[in-house]
Amino acid sequence: MTQPFELPHFYMPYPARLNPHLDTARAHSTAWAREMGMLEGSGIWEQADLDAHDYGLLCAYTHPDCDAEALALITDWYVWVFFFDDHFLETFKRSQDRAGGKAYLDRLPLFMPLEPGTPVPEPRNPVEAGLADLWARTVPSMSAGWRRRFAVATEHLLNESLWELSNINEGRIANPVEYIEMRRKVGGAPWSAGLVEYATAEVPASVAGTRPLRVLMETFSDAVHLRNDLFSYQREVEEEGENSNGVLVLETFFGCTTQEAADTVNDVLSSRLHQFEHTALTEVPALALEKGLTPAEVAAVAAYTKGLQDWQSGGHEWHLRSSRYMNENAVAPGGPGPGVLGTSATDVRALLASTGARRLRAWTHRPFQKVGPSRIPDIRMPYPLRLNAGLDGARARLLPWTRKMGMLSEGVWDEDKLAAYDLALCSAGLDPDGSETALDLSAQWLAFGTYGDDYYPLVYGHRRDLAAARLTTERLSACMPLAGEEPIVPVNAMERSLIDLWGRTTAGMDEESRRGLKNAVDVMTRSWVWEVSNQLQHRIPDPVDYLEMRRATFGSDMTMSLCRMGHGPSVPPEVYRSGPVRSLENAAMDFACLLNDVFSYQKEIEYEGEIHNAVLVVQNFFGIDYPAALDIVGDLLNQRMEQFEHVLATEIPVVCEDFSLSAEARAGLDSYVVALQNWMAGILNWHRSVNRYKPEWLASRAHAFLPDRAPAVPVPRAPAPAWTG
Numbered sequence: 001m002t003q004p005f006e007l008p009h010f011y012m013p014y015p016a017r018l019n020p021h022l023d024t025a026r027a028h029s030t031a032w033a034r035e036m037g038m039l040e041g042s043g044i045w046e047q048a049d050l051d052a053h054d055y056g057l058l059c060a061y062t063h064p065d066c067d068a069e070a071l072a073l074i075t076d077w078y079v080w081v082f083f084f085d086d087h088f089l090e091t092f093k094r095s096q097d098r099a100g101g102k103a104y105l106d107r108l109p110l111f112m113p114l115e116p117g118t119p120v121p122e123p124r125n126p127v128e129a130g131l132a133d134l135w136a137r138t139v140p141s142m143s144a145g146w147r148r149r150f151a152v153a154t155e156h157l158l159n160e161s162l163w164e165l166s167n168i169n170e171g172r173i174a175n176p177v178e179y180i181e182m183r184r185k186v187g188g189a190p191w192s193a194g195l196v197e198y199a200t201a202e203v204p205a206s207v208a209g210t211r212p213l214r215v216l217m218e219t220f221s222d223a224v225h226l227r228n229d230l231f232s233y234q235r236e237v238e239e240e241g242e243n244s245n246g247v248l249v250l251e252t253f254f255g256c257t258t259q260e261a262a263d264t265v266n267d268v269l270s271s272r273l274h275q276f277e278h279t280a281l282t283e284v285p286a287l288a289l290e291k292g293l294t295p296a297e298v299a300a301v302a303a304y305t306k307g308l309q310d311w312q313s314g315g316h317e318w319h320l321r322s323s324r325y326m327n328e329n330a331v332a333p334g335g336p337g338p339g340v341l342g343t344s345a346t347d348v349r350a351l352l353a354s355t356g357a358r359r360l361r362a363w364t365h366r367p368f369q370k371v372g373p374s375r376i377p378d379i380r381m382p383y384p385l386r387l388n389a390g391l392d393g394a395r396a397r398l399l400p401w402t403r404k405m406g407m408l409s410e411g412v413w414d415e416d417k418l419a420a421y422d423l424a425l426c427s428a429g430l431d432p433d434g435s436e437t438a439l440d441l442s443a444q445w446l447a448f449g450t451y452g453d454d455y456y457p458l459v460y461g462h463r464r465d466l467a468a469a470r471l472t473t474e475r476l477s478a479c480m481p482l483a484g485e486e487p488i489v490p491v492n493a494m495e496r497s498l499i500d501l502w503g504r505t506t507a508g509m510d511e512e513s514r515r516g517l518k519n520a521v522d523v524m525t526r527s528w529v530w531e532v533s534n535q536l537q538h539r540i541p542d543p544v545d546y547l548e549m550r551r552a553t554f555g556s557d558m559t560m561s562l563c564r565m566g567h568g569p570s571v572p573p574e575v576y577r578s579g580p581v582r583s584l585e586n587a588a589m590d591f592a593c594l595l596n597d598v599f600s601y602q603k604e605i606e607y608e609g610e611i612h613n614a615v616l617v618v619q620n621f622f623g624i625d626y627p628a629a630l631d632i633v634g635d636l637l638n639q640r641m642e643q644f645e646h647v648l649a650t651e652i653p654v655v656c657e658d659f660s661l662s663a664e665a666r667a668g669l670d671s672y673v674v675a676l677q678n679w680m681a682g683i684l685n686w687h688r689s690v691n692r693y694k695p696e697w698l699a700s701r702a703h704a705f706l707p708d709r710a711p712a713v714p715v716p717r718a719p720a721p722a723w724t725g
Helices: 022-036 047-053 055-062 068-093 098-111 126-141 144-159 161-170 176-186 189-199 211-239 246-254 258-291 295-321 348-361 391-405 415-421 423-430 436-463 466-478 493-505 511-537 543-553 556-565 573-577 579-599 601-607 614-622 626-658 663-689 695-699
Strands: none
Touching (some): 022 047, 022 055, 022 126, 055 068, 055 295, 068 126, 068 189, 098 126, 098 144, 144 189, 176 246, 189 211, 189 295, 246 258, 258 295, 258 511, 258 543, 258 614, 391 415, 391 423, 391 493, 436 511, 511 543, 543 614, 556 579, 573 579, 579 614, 579 626, 579 663, 614 626
16 A cells, blocks of 8 residues: 655654563563453454564563563553554444443543552453553552552543544544644553653652653653654554544644645654753753752653653654554665664764754744734634623722732832733623622732733843742742641732732632642742743743643633632532543633734734744744744634634533533533633733733833832742752
């Protein structure tokens, strides 16, 4: 069969290495698969299928340094996960049996008890038998923290298969942002990262949930999945009718040829690998200092990082050799011939030519370019705007509050700026039915978030003072006590305002709700440090990393936490954590974030020398001009609104059925959805109305410190944290 496109030249700078225990793993996995019932008589695989796929070779390449026992266990895990994929395809995807698929998936977590020795059900099929056996063999040597993380990753891998099945049932192809997010879960690479820990070293619990380790895992995952999409396009799309494939997604989204889509997928893949390297070399060492890791813990993180690199190069080598994938002409002309390891003999000149220019662009942007007024594309808004009748009163009360908090006396804001931002107008659209107290609280939270968002780049970025930004962030977190303890004594406007808002907002909350809001605020303030770090390096971020971090820098998690507060306990927490509800929220967040970037383009690029703007990120990544980048961002903006509408119409009703929600809970969820709709409509109206983004107001203002004032910087506490040294 003719290949639908020529495989591109892959960026893969690390040589693939082969574990010497390959033959042992092959023999063991074959015997194990037969014992679990996966071969003859399963209706899915025969011996020839397992031999042709050669998962022993995959694991020997991706885990080159572990011993024979560990390699055999890891190989069994991969045999199991690929068998599950094919079993689910044949049993439920081909018949489009969503109800049967859900019942099948609901049983599998029962075979992964967190406490060793917990009894499990009697297996009914080879997938259940394999999972029960693997879990019992794996967890005794791993910590409780790892068991929880790996169980969650496994459940995501299993349960998000329903998302794929729903899209097949509807004949729907995901949009690119949604696709990368969901592919990361259903594709299983976070799960693979857990097995890398098993093969190398467990990540210390103190850093397992931090941004640098999360980015290592996510960039690893995205690269693994996008590479698989390129090699598996023919099998998945042309032979199996699958529509969860990155090449197909971009082909459909951009209306381009299959070859152009494949080349673009490879560009994104290379960019994710660059992001991995950047994080490993800059953010991970800084994290080790910040957390005071011991030499042994630093060595564990390094071994894990190297394990992820080995997986990338080994996984690529396996794709070149497995009969499961199309791999003709996978090595560029001038590269290695037959029988020679492809990634260990990469054509370096071609590699540099294909990736070097794009990589260099991220650090060579010239700031403060004159770009002229922001161009606003047509923006889809299907939901009506309603404004709170108490708007004028909220405007009048916000000024004295910001003055009292000190926001108008630190050299960042003055009364003219506050009036130009008209934050009460935004609150009036977000909460059209709220009380006077609720409206004031909303406007003041917006003032805190907007002030901090302006303060970090202007003060810490201007002074190139990353340590002070980190100290400020640590102190802001201490302004939000969880159990009634006294907050710190405030030294500046951000601390003073946060202490005030925290006390009034959480007065009637239980500890779990307070913790959720605190975490959301922490996510936002830590993301501001990430922006300052990029600012100091003069580095335009990778598009995927940018879009995910943009939700944090915009304060979206904080806003969502505040939105949920008004909808009572009737909606179970697991509903909010479900894939469709998170997809709905993410679509709303991305709509608002991209909307802000479109309106603020001139303000940020021309007047502030900013690098964190989606239009600029797209310009830089694709090497295109402002109008072309705006077309892409505008399309993505409207796609996110369409995604919101799609999830609301097709997936939220399924959530209500899956969780058997009561009438009260459904009403609470409906109310939350309306709050999200008000949020998007109110934010669009605010951007269109305020002076903050208008060219005539921008031209009349100085965009640095006010000349008669110097912004306050917190004084370090004694003793100073380890990372300040």
